[in-house]
Amino acid sequence: MTTITDIANALGITPSTVSRALAGNPRVKEETRVAVEKMAKLLGYERNVVASNLRKGQSHIVGIVIPRIHREFFSNVIGGAERILNQAGYNVLICQTMESVEAEIKALKTLKNYRVAGVLLSHAIDALNGNHVKEILEDTPLVQFDRVFPDLPGAKIVGANCEGAFQATMHLIQAGYKRIGTIAGFMTSQAYIERLAGYRLALESAGLPFDPAIVYENAIVRETGYEAGLKAIDAGCDALYSAGAFSALGATDALKEKGLRIPEDFGVVATSNEGFTSLMSPALSTLNQHPFEMGETAARAFLEGSRETQVIPMELIVRQSSKKQQ
Amino acid sequence: MTTITDIANALGITPSTVSRALAGNPRVKEETRVAVEKMAKLLGYERNVVASNLRKGQSHIVGIVIPRIHREFFSNVIGGAERILNQAGYNVLICQTMESVEAEIKALKTLKNYRVAGVLLSHAIDALNGNHVKEILEDTPLVQFDRVFPDLPGAKIVGANCEGAFQATMHLIQAGYKRIGTIAGFMTSQAYIERLAGYRLALESAGLPFDPAIVYENAIVRETGYEAGLKAIDAGCDALYSAGAFSALGATDALKEKGLRIPEDFGVVATSNEGFTSLMSPALSTLNQHPFEMGETAARAFLEGSRETQVIPMELIVRQSSKKQQ
DNA sequence: TAAAAAAATCCAAACGTTTGCACATTTTCG
DNA sequence: CGAAAATGTGCAAACGTTTGGATTTTTTTA
Numbered sequence: 167m168t169t170i171t172d173i174a175n176a177l178g179i180t181p182s183t184v185s186r187a188l189a190g191n192p193r194v195k196e197e198t199r200v201a202v203e204k205m206a207k208l209l210g211y212e213r214n215v216v217a218s219n220l221r222k223g224q225s226h227i228v229g230i231v232i233p234r235i236h237r238e239f240f241s242n243v244i245g246g247a248e249r250i251l252n253q254a255g256y257n258v259l260i261c262q263t264m265e266s267v268e269a270e271i272k273a274l275k276t277l278k279n280y281r282v283a284g285v286l287l288s289h290a291i292d293a294l295n296g297n298h299v300k301e302i303l304e305d306t307p308l309v310q311f312d313r314v315f316p317d318l319p320g321a322k323i324v325g326a327n328c329e330g331a332f333q334a335t336m337h338l339i340q341a342g343y344k345r346i347g348t349i350a351g352f353m354t355s356q357a358y359i360e361r362l363a364g365y366r367l368a369l370e371s372a373g374l375p376f377d378p379a380i381v382y383e384n385a386i387v388r389e390t391g392y393e394a395g396l397k398a399i400d401a402g403c404d405a406l407y408s409a410g411a412f413s414a415l416g417a418t419d420a421l422k423e424k425g426l427r428i429p430e431d432f433g434v435v436a437t438s439n440e441g442f443t444s445l446m447s448p449a450l451s452t453l454n455q456h457p458f459e460m461g462e463t464a465a466r467a468f469l470e471g472s473r474e475t476q477v478i479p480m481e482l483i484v485r486q487s488s489k490k491q492q
Numbered sequence: 493m494t495t496i497t498d499i500a501n502a503l504g505i506t507p508s509t510v511s512r513a514l515a516g517n518p519r520v521k522e523e524t525r526v527a528v529e530k531m532a533k534l535l536g537y538e539r540n541v542v543a544s545n546l547r548k549g550q551s552h553i554v555g556i557v558i559p560r561i562h563r564e565f566f567s568n569v570i571g572g573a574e575r576i577l578n579q580a581g582y583n584v585l586i587c588q589t590m591e592s593v594e595a596e597i598k599a600l601k602t603l604k605n606y607r608v609a610g611v612l613l614s615h616a617i618d619a620l621n622g623n624h625v626k627e628i629l630e631d632t633p634l635v636q637f638d639r640v641f642p643d644l645p646g647a648k649i650v651g652a653n654c655e656g657a658f659q660a661t662m663h664l665i666q667a668g669y670k671r672i673g674t675i676a677g678f679m680t681s682q683a684y685i686e687r688l689a690g691y692r693l694a695l696e697s698a699g700l701p702f703d704p705a706i707v708y709e710n711a712i713v714r715e716t717g718y719e720a721g722l723k724a725i726d727a728g729c730d731a732l733y734s735a736g737a738f739s740a741l742g743a744t745d746a747l748k749e750k751g752l753r754i755p756e757d758f759g760v761v762a763t764s765n766e767g768f769t770s771l772m773s774p775a776l777s778t779l780n781q782h783p784f785e786m787g788e789t790a791a792r793a794f795l796e797g798s799r800e801t802q803v804i805p806m807e808l809i810v811r812q813s814s815k816k817q818q
Numbered sequence: 819t820a821a822a823a824a825a826a827t828c829c830a831a832a833c834g835t836t837t838g839c840a841c842a843t844t845t846t847c848g
Numbered sequence: 849c850g851a852a853a854a855t856g857t858g859c860a861a862a863c864g865t866t867t868g869g870a871t872t873t874t875t876t877t878a
Binding site: 508 | 855856863864
Binding site for chain 1: 538539540541542543545546551553560561562564567568570571574583584585586587588601602604605606607741767768771772773
């Protein structure tokens, strides 16, 4: 492979001048800059980024650490982040933690060893605080998204969980449902706490009672959603706001099994506009979290060196599952 | 950050010995090796992989180039590949081409500049041949998967397209459907050509006529699948084998709209066991391509330096959409 | 036209690791 | 006991780029 020394030799100048010429340094004469660029093209020169990174002490790589890549939400976040970062000349190194803090620690160390320019992180669910992150990353720029450690400084990009849940619940109320339960997720996670708060706020602002008996916690996958659905039927609910789409899917399984018609007898709205929700019958009303935009926003926060918390609004998508004919 | 020189100074030895000790070189005394490792731990040493990569002329990064990360199939392939590669001490740099050859060229150049240890590639749909790949990558190890250039040497991991389509079509025949059409995808891609061949083979081996009038090419997304569905109804079909899941979804839209019952009046089977297919009603029978395994296999092929073509079998998953009550 | 200022280039070290070869020390063996 | 072999370390160069400061060349100014 050709190096800057090859170019320098071919032109009878030194590698330092070639380096500066290629970097657009104003200290080199226009004439020689053109000559260098021409020769570089002629010899098919491509900068050795490894050498460049070593000398400069940092790479043009941004690490993205996420629980799992298969999840539609995260792969969309990555897509958004990558778009912005590529435009800015960065590349993306992706690490999956599989929801394990150990793997998260390993991933962060790896990224640190690569001297990445920054890290975009959505932490594993079993992480209690961000001490390990701070300790490993030290002064490497960090942007957290979706799942964030409140105790860690720096940029945080989160969804409008409370507002979204409020909107979804309010929509059910306005559609005429009377006893609205919620599948609430895990209370160890900030995002789910906020969603529950939004649900409660909507009920109270409409003058409806908040009943802890119809709050179904710790349900997040299809199976536990199914069980929550059965309980909601028994408890006399006629609607559910679910903090997750997969648990809502499980709940509709239960509703169908018990012969309840959606949306006539029972209304359902869920957070997370996963692709399958529009394909269910009846199609599920959801809150779109705009994962692609979340990724873009996180990437921009890194590029701009922002340290702010930014909130990505959620958008209610009304489909059949909540259209009660009054 | 601590370097091997720091360790060397602390122990009164030279960096070269430290380097050898950490690399497990048998030429260093067991005693000093232990001392070095102890000191390394004490000082919190982490190898600077950038410097290491520069010296060794290659990194422990494997590049994965794919059309789009959001597609369930590809994100699962990545998941599988990453699992194997991480185990072997490699990291993964992911590049999306967005189906554009230009972006593919850029991605390959970037990876080459990072001196990646190898590349896993599934090419953009508008690429006609692999000349650009060969030209850029030169002697960097390459493993192609799913979408492969036949003219390029080296390892290729593909699905059992022909066999899968054969199996799916045969299943429809055995279920009692009489006039089976196909949504065939793009004939510029080897995978779709093979699927069509498998479909045809099944018909002929069952003594059924192959009728080009009920082969619907160039349909791959929901919209074009819908149109193909309408045409199939007009052509008197009572079943469809679709080479893609999204086009099958569109076809079922058309069938429902025209009041046909699935599976009683019309059977559907599709390649690609996308997550949504099990959630449709009726649930769609599909061929599971085992994307996670495909990723694992591709990664292993790289690690082993294989140059073979490996075929990942497809598995027929029979759901409601093809269960005719005869 | 000489001195000063500005512009362009060069020199050499540095980034942290790896590695061929040389050197020193110890062990083996006739 | 001395030579040869084996063992363990050290030296120094190399990977390709970047960059502070020195040096040379050109331009400006008195």
